[in-house]
Amino acid sequence: MANGSVRVRFCPSPTGNPHVGLVRTALFNWAFARHTGGTFVFRIEDTDAARDSEESYEQLLDSLRWLGFTWDEGPEVGGPHAPYRQSQRMETYTEIARKLQDAGHAYHCYCTASELEERRDAARAAGRPSGYDGKCREVTPEQKARYEAEGREPIVRFRMPDETITFTDLVRGELTFTPENVPDYGIVRANGAPLYTLVNPVDDALMEITHVLRGEDLLSSTPRQIALYKALIDLGVAKEIPSFGHLPYVMGEGNKKLSKRDPQSSLNLYRERGFLPEGLLNYLSLLGWSLSADKDIFTIEEMVAAFDVADVNPNPARFDLKKAEAINADHIRMLSVTDFTERCAPWLKAPFAPWAPEDFDEAKWQAVAPHAQTRLKVLSEITDNVDFLFLPEPVEDEASWQKAMKEGSDALLRTAREKLESADWTSAESLKEAVLAAGEAHGLKLGKAQAPVRVAVTGRTVGLPLFESLEILGKEKTLARIDAALAKLAA
Numbered sequence: 001m002a003n004g005s006v007r008v009r010f011c012p013s014p015t016g017n018p019h020v021g022l023v024r025t026a027l028f029n030w031a032f033a034r035h036t037g038g039t040f041v042f043r044i045e046d047t048d049a050a051r052d053s054e055e056s057y058e059q060l061l062d063s064l065r066w067l068g069f070t071w072d073e074g075p076e077v078g079g080p081h082a083p084y085r086q087s088q089r090m091e092t093y094t095e096i097a098r099k100l101q102d103a104g105h106a107y108h109c110y111c112t113a114s115e116l117e118e119r120r121d122a123a124r125a126a127g128r129p130s131g132y133d134g135k136c137r138e139v140t141p142e143q144k145a146r147y148e149a150e151g152r153e154p155i156v157r158f159r160m161p162d163e164t165i166t167f168t169d170l171v172r173g174e175l176t177f178t179p180e181n182v183p184d185y186g187i188v189r190a191n192g193a194p195l196y197t198l199v200n201p202v203d204d205a206l207m208e209i210t211h212v213l214r215g216e217d218l219l220s221s222t223p224r225q226i227a228l229y230k231a232l233i234d235l236g237v238a239k240e241i242p243s244f245g246h247l248p249y250v251m252g253e254g255n256k257k258l259s260k261r262d263p264q265s266s267l268n269l270y271r272e273r274g275f276l277p278e279g280l281l282n283y284l285s286l287l288g289w290s291l292s293a294d295k296d297i298f299t300i301e302e303m304v305a306a307f308d309v310a311d312v313n314p315n316p317a318r319f320d321l322k323k324a325e326a327i328n329a330d331h332i333r334m335l336s337v338t339d340f341t342e343r344c345a346p347w348l349k350a351p352f353a354p355w356a357p358e359d360f361d362e363a364k365w366q367a368v369a370p371h372a373q374t375r376l377k378v379l380s381e382i383t384d385n386v387d388f389l390f391l392p393e394p395v396e397d398e399a400s401w402q403k404a405m406k407e408g409s410d411a412l413l414r415t416a417r418e419k420l421e422s423a424d425w426t427s428a429e430s431l432k433e434a435v436l437a438a439g440e441a442h443g444l445k446l447g448k449a450q451a452p453v454r455v456a457v458t459g460r461t462v463g464l465p466l467f468e469s470l471e472i473l474g475k476e477k478t479l480a481r482i483d484a485a486l487a488k489l490a491a
């Protein structure tokens, strides 16, 4: 599809921290807009004062920027339909709610919560549909006067047309909803506050949205919104009903829907662990879409070039952290070394880095970075991988020590020290020969021989390539650490 008039929107509510499902929705909308040369509208649905927060609003903006999504209309950038925060558009909603009532598309409902509940239970017991029964569709002036005398405060309810609603979902194909399954619904609270059910389609209409791409959890609101849209067209507020496409559920652990409260779903977690935005987006794009059967790793530009909603798979997508990390690792390797070293910067400082700032050595960092780049899954792993270079002593990791320091390790370490003493310290290859020779002297293969050396020098059984690490750390420190390990073994 190449159509300059595509207008999509990303319209989160600023509650809590952004989560990966939300990011996937933003990504698909953004990619669709960029693919079609359309417009990406960013709107803030902050009509729920009790739950919305300014902090969360700031986080949303910050998250979109970090992910690299630019918006064509929205907060801070403005646009022809400003303001883009619903909390600043309240008069518009009040006015439209009144017009809907004047035209008979909506009405006052005086039912109390307990009355509704009673009738719902009775309907259920009788096996009838349990949604709102339309009681207040026709309220006589006498009833109205009585309700008001009783002090009842009405909500505004939208009158669903008594007809079947069919639409072609861009992802799921043709869907049909019968009237008994879509009862009249509230659009304005008793206190006058407009609800999501009203403000979301009203803004989609006013902002001339052409495609609504959102999570499957919102599918049940679509027939209501289509009916409301028709009423808005009748009022001259809307021009055309947009197309709808519902993105598949994202499943987490145990094949349960990944919930907003699930720690695994928090975007901040991925940022803090050092996911690259491009790695995370690559992974999230695979939750319901693929570039081709044999290509999992691609750039955002490649995605934009290929993306079409029609290719989204309706089946639930499984969130797989291991796969996300593997994809991120590939993106780390795709960076230039300079870019990589710059992106690691936050993890080489407090509060992540355990070394004193003055002990950080830029030359050593530059030397070790290329070796680290090929090994990290997430950037936060950099700290543990290079701390042996900047801490005065290697970290003490008891489990690593127990694992590597076996019977005979002291003899091996003594021989290794001797061979390393006379090795060529400008060549990692020469250091390897030295440890290899020490191993041979004790009947050990390289892998077994290098383990105690690695733990003596770095404190850990796993890490960057050992001989390059030793070369960068330098002869003096390496030998001193082997001596310290020998002393510890002797004690």
Ligand code: GLU
Binding pocket: 011, 012, 013, 045, 200, 213, 214, 215, 218
């Ligand atoms: N504010 C709504 C939400 O975050 C938007 C839903 C939609 O895309 O229509 O759930």
Ligand code: ZN
Binding pocket: 108, 109, 110, 111, 135, 136
């Ligand atoms: Zn009622």
